[in-house]
Amino acid sequence: MTDQDHELLSQYLDGELGAPQVRQLEQRLATEPALQAQLVNLRAIDSTVKAAFNVPGADTVPPQVTRMLQKPANNVVAFPQRRKAAWGFAVAASLMAASGVLFFEESGQPAADNRLADTQLFEELERAPSRGEGWNLLGDGRQVRPILSFHSKSDGWCREYMLAEQGELWRGVACRGENRWINTVISSQDIGAAGSADQYRPASAADTDQVQSFVRTQADGIALSANEEAELINKGWK
Amino acid sequence: MSSLSDLQREALMAELGGLRKFCLSLTGKAADADDLLQTTVERVLVKGMPADAHPAKWAYRVCKNAWIDELRSRDVRQKYPQLVVDGSEVAPSAEQTASEEREITAVSAALDKLSTEQRLALTLVAIEGKTYAEAAEILEVPVGTIMSRIARARKHLVEIYGTVDKS
Numbered sequence: 112m113t114d115q116d117h118e119l120l121s122q123y124l125d126g127e128l129g130a131p132q133v134r135q136l137e138q139r140l141a142t143e144p145a146l147q148a149q150l151v152n153l154r155a156i157d158s159t160v161k162a163a164f165n166v167p168g169a170d171t172v173p174p175q176v177t178r179m180l181q182k183p184a185n186n187v188v189a190f191p192q193r194r195k196a197a198w199g200f201a202v203a204a205s206l207m208a209a210s211g212v213l214f215f216e217e218s219g220q221p222a223a224d225n226r227l228a229d230t231q232l233f234e235e236l237e238r239a240p241s242r243g244e245g246w247n248l249l250g251d252g253r254q255v256r257p258i259l260s261f262h263s264k265s266d267g268w269c270r271e272y273m274l275a276e277q278g279e280l281w282r283g284v285a286c287r288g289e290n291r292w293i294n295t296v297i298s299s300q301d302i303g304a305a306g307s308a309d310q311y312r313p314a315s316a317a318d319t320d321q322v323q324s325f326v327r328t329q330a331d332g333i334a335l336s337a338n339e340e341a342e343l344i345n346k347g348w349k
Numbered sequence: 350m351s352s353l354s355d356l357q358r359e360a361l362m363a364e365l366g367g368l369r370k371f372c373l374s375l376t377g378k379a380a381d382a383d384d385l386l387q388t389t390v391e392r393v394l395v396k397g398m399p400a401d402a403h404p405a406k407w408a409y410r411v412c413k414n415a416w417i418d419e420l421r422s423r424d425v426r427q428k429y430p431q432l433v434v435d436g437s438e439v440a441p442s443a444e445q446t447a448s449e450e451r452e453i454t455a456v457s458a459a460l461d462k463l464s465t466e467q468r469l470a471l472t473l474v475a476i477e478g479k480t481y482a483e484a485a486e487i488l489e490v491p492v493g494t495i496m497s498r499i500a501r502a503r504k505h506l507v508e509i510y511g512t513v514d515k516s
Contacts, residue, residue: 114500121500125474127481149507156506157475163456164374164476170366173383179390180362245379 112149120150124157168245171254178278233292236270236285237348240340246275259334260343261326268348269295271326282322287348296325353397360404361393367405367477368412374472375416377457388415409487413469420465459510467502470495 122128123136140147231249239247239257246254253276263269269286283297335343353361368389372382389412398407460468466488473484474495481499485492 114504117504118496118500121503122481122496124503125481125499127496152507153503156503156510159510160456160460160471160475160506163453164370166453168379169370169373172365172369172386176383176387176390177362177365179387179394180358180365 112145116146117149120146120153123150124153167248171246171248174254174275174278174280181278229294232272232274233285236272236292237287238344240337240344241270252276260340261330261334262332263329264331265329268343269326269329271322284322284325296322298322353394354400357398357402357404361390361408364405364408365390368408371409371412371472371477372416373453374460374476375412375468377453377460385412385416385419388419403486406483406487409473410489413487416469417465459506462509463502463505467498467505470498471502471506474499 119128119132119136123133128136140150231251231253232255235247235249235255236257239255241257241259244256246256248254253274255275256273258271258273260268260270263286265286267286267288269284270292271284272282274281274283279299281297281299283294285292285294287293365386369382369386372385372389373379376382376385389408392411392415393408396411398404460471463471469488470484473479473487474481479487481492481495485495488495
């Protein structure tokens with residue numbers, strides 16, 4: 112096999128040969144087993160290399176990088192139809208099982224919030240296992256990472272998660288009622304321009320404390336193991 | 350600060366996904382890929398780009414240069430040791446991720462044995478789907494050079510990949 116033959120095969124694989132050269136090479140391939148075998152080898156290598164790097168998430172851009180390119184005027188737009196950061200909601204566990212869930216802003220005033228109907232997030236929490244790193248892509252472009260699952264003292268299942276959208280990172284806990292998930296604690300995290308979605312920094316200790324405090328006070332025992340969680344997912348959290 | 354026009358900024362934004370994959374195929378590690386992508390965007394923002402530059406090709410070129418600088422300055426793979434996975438308590442998605450990372454690591458080990466020039470050319474064409482002409486523009490070499498680099502890269506991979514696969 113000459114270097115020239117290797118170059119021909121390589122160009123053939125890349126679609127860089129002209130029609131006459133293709134015809135000529137294909138005639139040779141039909142009569143030269145060694146050439147044909149090398150083409151098979153090259154194709155196999157190409158497939159392996161392509162498959163290795165065309166995995167889900169390979170083209171997922173870290174939110175902080177996307178934010179770097181957003182125009183300053185758009186830099187603060189994170190959740191359309193939702194109030195911007197600096198809000199951390201906490202719901203008393205005793206209210207979780209109630210049909211109406213009250214959210215309180217930091218001012219102490221009750222606030223309605225359309226996160227209660229975050230269908231895409233809840234569908235992901237219903238079916239996706241927890242993970243230590245990486246993200247699951249939602250249909251609307253947001254990314255979610257279920258972190259852990261635990262049984263709450265209110266006799267329901269809860270999941271802590273992180274949610275990334277347009278350079279903003281949110282941390283929350285959703286708990287499952289009879290047939291649906293309800294957000295119980297949500298806080299905005301400031302990942303900062305030099306930060307990483309994998310190494311989030313809380314906007315304030317108070318925000319993080321709300322999530323941590325909720326998990327600490329409402330978890331009935333330790334977080335589920337991977338196998339326990341998988342079994343629950345299979346059973347629809349029943 | 351940035352001297353990018355709105356159009357350049359938007360074009361670069363649209364190219365980020367492909368650039369991230371390019372970074373992953375060069376570094377072989379998600380964390381390194383994120384770092385390289387961020388470095389690339391930072392450089393483009395700080396240094397800007399000529400008004401007549403093709404934003405995507407310019408960004409790939411900046412990325413390529415950033416990666417070469419990185420290779421020269423430190424050993425990336427020592428900074429980010431390979432993920433160790435305990436199979437007993439790993440969620441399925443984490444297992445899947447680990448499997449994909451092992452595959453990337455194996456292929457990266459083979460690609461590591463290529464010269465930097467061969468790896469860049471092969472990555473742009475075989476993984477990113479660039480034409481020889483586009484790759485030549487990004488790497489600032491003649492098309493014929495791209496052609497021979499890719500052919501040599503593939504020939505080397507056929508010779509070495511079996512060894513990597515068995516290890």
